[in-house]
Amino acid sequence: MKYFIIYNINKIITKDIRINCYTIDKFFVEVVYDSEHNTITEVRSFKYGHSLDKYSAKF
DSSP states (O other), rough: OOOOEEEEEEEEOOOEEEEEEEEEEEEEEEEEEEEEEEOOOEEESSSSSHHHHHHHHHH
C-alpha cells in the first residue's frame, strides 16, 4: 500500500476567488474556488514552470 502526504503550501485569496496550492511529492495542484457561488471552478496540475512562479517568493 502506498501513502502520500499532501501539503497545502499556500493560498491566494481575492474578493471573488480563493486558490489553494497543494503538493504531493514533486507534483503541484491548484484548486480554484469561487467564493460567490460556493463552487470549485477549476483544478490545475503542474510539476514546474510559470504556474509555480507566483508561489516562489512565498517559500
